[in-house]
Amino acid sequence: MGQEVVVLDGDSLTIKSLLEITRKGKKVELSEEAIKKIKKSRKIIESKLDKDEIIYGVSTGFGKLSDAVISPSERGILQTKLIKSHSIGFGPFLPDEIVLGAMIIELNSFCRGASGIRIEIAELLQKLINEKVIPQVPSVGSLGASGDLSPLAYIARILIGEGKAKFNNEVLKGSEILKRIESTPIELQAKEGLSLINGTHVLTSFAAHSVYDSINVLENSVLAVGLTLEAFDGNTRAFSSFVSNLRPHKGQIKFAKAILDILEGSTLLKTEPKRIQDPYSIRCSPQVHGAVLDVICHCKRVVEIELNSTTDNPLINLETSEVISGGNFHGEPIGLAMDYLCIAMTDLGNISERRVNLLLDASISGLPSFLIKEPGLNSGLMMIQYLDAAIAAENKILASPASIDNISVSANQEDHVSMGFTASKKAYQLVRNIVQMVAIEFYTAYQALGFKEDKNKISNIVLEIFNFISKDIPLLTEDKFFDEEVNWVARKIENQLFTDIAKKKLGHIFGDNL
Structure with missing residues (x-):
C-alpha cells in the first residue's frame, strides 16, 4: 500500500482525500476492520431472513408499498426490480468526478457495517472505482430523500451488468465493461438493491467538490483584493488587527491578516493613504470575505x-x-448547507464585481477610462463588467434556496423531501461562476497595475503574480480579442497557480486547518 492509495474505513474520509481520488487518480482500499464490519452486518441480515422476520425493503415492498410481504424466493428479484424501476432521469449526464465521488462515498458508507450488503458488492464497487468506470447518470431525477434514488440506480445498473458507463474513453454497456475488468454481474440478494440506491452519496459528492473549490476561489479572492488595492492605491488601515479584534469573527480576522501578509513590502503600508476612506467593496472586504470564509x-x-x-x-x-x-437518507443537512454556500458565494461575486467597477471608473480610480489609452477610439475593458454583471445576475437565481421547497411523493409516504440534490448541483455550478468572476477581477487589476510607473512600490507577492501573468498576457494597449486571456486566468485559478505563489512565501493563506 503506497501513497497512491486512500484507505476507506467509514470514519476518516475527508474532502481532500476524496478529491485525491476523483481528480488525482488515487485508488481505494478497504480497511481490514471495514471488511469485518461488512461481513458481520450481512450475517445479521441472513440470520433474520432465516427466521422469516419482516424487515422493510428486505422482505417487504418499498415506500407506500411497504405493507406488501415478499416471499423468500422473490427477495433477490425484488432488489433487481428496484434498480430497474428507479432508473428514471433525464438531462445531461453528471460530471465524471461527481459520479466517481458518489461511488467512493457510497463504498465508504458500506464500510461502517450498517447496510447489510455482501462483501462481493463492496469489492466490485471498489474495482469499478479503481478502474475509473464512470456510469452515465442523468442530471435530473433526485429529490434528496430517500437519498439520491434515481442517480444511484443508474450507478447500480453497472454492477448488475446493465446500463452504460465510460471506460477508457469509450461508452460501453455495463455487461461489456464487467468483461473487460474481468468481473461478472452481481445477482442481487435481499437488501442489496436498496442499500445501493438509498443514500445521499451523489448530492454529497457535489457538496464536497463545491466546498473544496470554494476554498480555492476564496483564497484566490484574497490575492485579487491585493492586486486591486495596489492598483487603486487603497487605504490599508481598515485591515488592521485593531479593527478586526473589536469584532472578532474568525473569518474577518483571518482575511484581514491575509491581506496584510500579501501586501508585505508595499508602500501602501508605509505611506499616508490617498483617501481617508475607500468605498465599501474595498474597505469592507474583510467583513464580507471573512463572513464567506466562516460559511465555507x-x-x-x-x-x-x-x-x-x-x-x-x-x-x-x-x-x-x-x-x-x-431517516438518515434525508438530505436536509447537506441541502441547507449548500443553499447557505450558494448565498455566501453569490455575495463574494457581488463584491468582486463592485471592485472591478471601481477600477474601470476613471472618476473614482484616477486611472484611464476602462483601463485603455485613447478611450473613445478604444473601448478597453468596458465589456468585461457586462460579463461580470451577467454572471452576477445568474448567481442570484442559483442562490435561491432549494431546500425550502417540498413536493410530497410516493402517495404521501415520503411527504417531505430535502431537494438537497438540487441545492448541491446548483452550488457546484455557482462556484464555477465565481471562479470566472474572480478571474475578471484578477485580469482587470492586472491591466490597472500596468499603469503604475514604479512597480517596485508594490508588494513582492503582487509583483510576482503580475509578472507571472505578463509572461503570457501582454498589457492592453488597444482593443483586441481578450476573452481567451480571461479564461486563461480562470484556469490558473482552478489549478491553484496564483495561490501557490503566495503559499511559497507565506506557507498558507488562511491557516493550515482550513
Whole structure:
C-alpha cells in the first residue's frame, strides 16, 4: 500500500482525500476492520431472513408499498426490480468526478457495517472505482430523500451488468465493461438493491467538490483584493488587527491578516493613504470575505460528517443485531448547507464585481477610462463588467434556496423531501461562476497595475503574480480579442497557480486547518 492509495474505513474520509481520488487518480482500499464490519452486518441480515422476520425493503415492498410481504424466493428479484424501476432521469449526464465521488462515498458508507450488503458488492464497487468506470447518470431525477434514488440506480445498473458507463474513453454497456475488468454481474440478494440506491452519496459528492473549490476561489479572492488595492492605491488601515479584534469573527480576522501578509513590502503600508476612506467593496472586504470564509468552514464540517455517515435504510446495529428503520437518507443537512454556500458565494461575486467597477471608473480610480489609452477610439475593458454583471445576475437565481421547497411523493409516504440534490448541483455550478468572476477581477487589476510607473512600490507577492501573468498576457494597449486571456486566468485559478505563489512565501493563506 503506497501513497497512491486512500484507505476507506467509514470514519476518516475527508474532502481532500476524496478529491485525491476523483481528480488525482488515487485508488481505494478497504480497511481490514471495514471488511469485518461488512461481513458481520450481512450475517445479521441472513440470520433474520432465516427466521422469516419482516424487515422493510428486505422482505417487504418499498415506500407506500411497504405493507406488501415478499416471499423468500422473490427477495433477490425484488432488489433487481428496484434498480430497474428507479432508473428514471433525464438531462445531461453528471460530471465524471461527481459520479466517481458518489461511488467512493457510497463504498465508504458500506464500510461502517450498517447496510447489510455482501462483501462481493463492496469489492466490485471498489474495482469499478479503481478502474475509473464512470456510469452515465442523468442530471435530473433526485429529490434528496430517500437519498439520491434515481442517480444511484443508474450507478447500480453497472454492477448488475446493465446500463452504460465510460471506460477508457469509450461508452460501453455495463455487461461489456464487467468483461473487460474481468468481473461478472452481481445477482442481487435481499437488501442489496436498496442499500445501493438509498443514500445521499451523489448530492454529497457535489457538496464536497463545491466546498473544496470554494476554498480555492476564496483564497484566490484574497490575492485579487491585493492586486486591486495596489492598483487603486487603497487605504490599508481598515485591515488592521485593531479593527478586526473589536469584532472578532474568525473569518474577518483571518482575511484581514491575509491581506496584510500579501501586501508585505508595499508602500501602501508605509505611506499616508490617498483617501481617508475607500468605498465599501474595498474597505469592507474583510467583513464580507471573512463572513464567506466562516460559511465555507461550516459547510466543510457538515460535508465531512456526511462523508463518514451511513445514509441507508434500514440500518443494522452490529452490537445488538437490531435492524432499525430511520431517516438518515434525508438530505436536509447537506441541502441547507449548500443553499447557505450558494448565498455566501453569490455575495463574494457581488463584491468582486463592485471592485472591478471601481477600477474601470476613471472618476473614482484616477486611472484611464476602462483601463485603455485613447478611450473613445478604444473601448478597453468596458465589456468585461457586462460579463461580470451577467454572471452576477445568474448567481442570484442559483442562490435561491432549494431546500425550502417540498413536493410530497410516493402517495404521501415520503411527504417531505430535502431537494438537497438540487441545492448541491446548483452550488457546484455557482462556484464555477465565481471562479470566472474572480478571474475578471484578477485580469482587470492586472491591466490597472500596468499603469503604475514604479512597480517596485508594490508588494513582492503582487509583483510576482503580475509578472507571472505578463509572461503570457501582454498589457492592453488597444482593443483586441481578450476573452481567451480571461479564461486563461480562470484556469490558473482552478489549478491553484496564483495561490501557490503566495503559499511559497507565506506557507498558507488562511491557516493550515482550513
